[in-house]
Amino acid sequence: MSSKKCSCCCDESKKVIIGEYVCYCNHVTEQDIINAINNGATTVEKVIEVTGAMKNSNCAVNNPKGTCCYSDIVYVFNKHNK
Template structure:
């Protein structure tokens, strides 16, 4: 699967630590991702589409990690998908 990343994404894959939001730019939290999975999302791209994550993102400013949330979305998806 091709990775969908925001424009400010770096290649640094540091440890995933989930905070209040998984996607801070669009206020998508872990429960929103779980809900998307329960509503039929089969992959990360469908989760992004269903939750609105990564739309009009400015991760360098909004995300406390200062980087793209894509790897966090993947982590949460893999954690909760069956």
């Protein structure tokens, strides 16, 4: 797993709760991540590249959890990557 995370990275021990968006800063949904996987994204890093997640992130303000979305992206990727 890559160490690429946003500047306000969270404590990865926190429970993952997916809301309206997985990445609130760039309005990336779980369906966007599923689409990226279905279109050939084979790594979390590729999903981030394809969806635009985590670009210009300000998670502490935009994410209702007040934390980085990286662990949520990983969770959704693992959930749907078969």
